[in-house]
């Protein structure tokens with residue numbers, strides 16, 4: 148009896164429609180678990196994910212309902228189902244190859260990518276893919292063989308309208324739940340997989356399409372007159388290199404250590420009588436370190452990715468999101484890896500224990516010109532080895548060596564740490580029993596010291612290896628903190644620990660907390676702790692000059708910190724300005740809060756001179772941000788190629804076969820190889836010593852390239868996916 152009811156229901160048009168929606172939802176949920184790695188953790192996220200395909204399936208298939216002629220109505224529903232399944236299927240295949248989702252840009256550029264994809268598409272198929280099409284095959288068969296009868300009843304507008312409204316309701320509910328689980332999801336898309344996880348493939352594709360159209364609209368309105376204005380501004384402000392420092396590190400390897408959420412106040416700080424970061428303190432005070440006591444982060448909503456934007460390109464992050472995710476896939480850059488490859492024959496790589504799609508890095512790094520990107524795929528997949536935002540730092544450094552030693556020298560490399568990231572969680576086995584953290588009322592603060600202490604040890608172990616392997620002699624190490632770890636709301640509780648009082652803590656103190664470490668170390672460098680105000684925007688020009696490469700041809704907003712003409716002031720992304728004399732809060736100039744930077748006293752009555760100086764700084768700060776935004780939002784660098792700098796061709800790079808590419812290069816260069824492993828005639832991984840309990844048990848992990856990496860390279864080789872080898876020696 149029940150079965151009969153069901154068949155009767157399916158033979159109504161609403162019933163048939165419901166069947167399609169339900170079957171599509173089931174297929175989608177299956178694919179989400181079976182084919183995608185969405186990182187769904189708590190039950191709430193599972194529910195949101197199950198909900199995500201329903202709204203768009205209802206909205207899409209309901210279009211069929213608006214056709215009055217029954218046969219056409221059924222056909223349209225089926226065709227839309229096929230199209231939607233096709234989109235899902237295409238994403239599954241794409242994901243198998245790139246661990247990422249298809250962007251609208253990829254679809255419109257399909258002709259460029261297709262030759263590389265086409266051949267391997269068949270090889271990417273799996274038996275389970277059949278399940279994706281099975282329901283449609285059966286339904287079409289049942290319709291043709293008249294096992295399902297098409298309902299001939301005429302529907303007015305009311306039913307389809309009700310269904311559409313219901314679909315919209317579900318969509319709004321979905322977006323609401325997603326926003327409550329992941330605030331600012333759509334505003335700061337740090338990762339495509341996050342949008343898919345919460346809103347489904349369809350909504351993601353529509354959203355991406357809208358964003359893509361907006362970008363293109365802006366680009367169509369771009370003009371070169373703007374570019375000239377910007378270039379005049381940056382040229383006027385450029386300070387000449389200091390001959391004492393220019394080229395002192397010429398030809399050296401560059402190793403950038405990105406200290407996640409690490410603030411300057413940690414340096415030299417003692418908690419319960421013990422230094423929190425003894426090793427970094429020793430580097431800070433080292434006679435071969437150029438250290439900066441008043442170096443400010445300048446990140447906005449794009450946080451880590453903003454810091455990277457400034458260091459790699461010498462331009463600011465954008466005002467309303469992350470440049471990496473909003474523009475990183477499409478913009479033209481004059482970035483460090485590309486400049487160094489062409490001016491100094493550098494090979495470049497990033498090492499990072501999080502997934503490659505985070506902040507859109509897997510796309511952006513290609514546009515910046517990075518040869519290699521070692522993301523989570525290249526490291527241990529053991530669950531115990533991960534916490535928070537990815538692989539634990541000690542393990543990331545240790546497991547990087549087998550890749551680092553294979554890189555041709557000189558290299559430009561960046562290690563992005565993750566353990567010291569809010570909420571600063573650590574496994575108890577990784578805690579140092581000799582370090583007792585603070586006991587404040589705020590758990591974040593207490594945890595922060597522990598993860599910072601852990602990070603310090605991780606960097607120490609890495610340095611020991613650099614020393615033992617001799618790599619350090621030929622390297623310039625850049626250490627910096629990307630942004631704050633503790634927020635303004637936590638600062639008041641922190642105050643007594645940093646020698647201040649919670650009662651008098653104010654805006655000035657919060658601004659001063661935005662200082663992060665910046666140190667440049669090399670055994671041959673004459674060091675000093677510099678007090679001048681500096682910021683992240685200044686790192687690239689400073690670095691280029693140390694390496695003996697003039698920054699004059701490039702469009703950069705910062706300046707060489709070692710130049711005698713360096714003007715010591717920085718502007719934050721929110722408009723706050725810090726100069727040697729002043730802290731000018733927000734972007735209101737003399738009409739807002741202004742403090743004396745050294746004494747912390749608020750300046751209320753301005754002398755004429757102060758007024759002139761503050762107005763000048765406010766104007767410069769505003770212009771600097773405005774021009775950087777204009778440059779990036781309109782992608783103006785595509786109109787300006789400095790002589791000698793060939794634009795990046797992102798398709799030169801393939802981050803899925805890094806290891807194979809390095810091996811091939813070693814084999815073809817033979818004796819000419821400058822990689823460390825060639826100089827040693829054997830691997831140097833045995834020189835790496837770590838006290839990480841995860842590795843102590845199985846020291847072999849350091850040396851082993853994960854099976855999944857080797858498999859990946861093997862299948863890619865077998866399929867000959869037409870991916871060009873990255874050009875290490877182009878100029």
Ligand code: MN
Nearest residue numbers: 407408451629
């Ligand atoms: Mn960060």
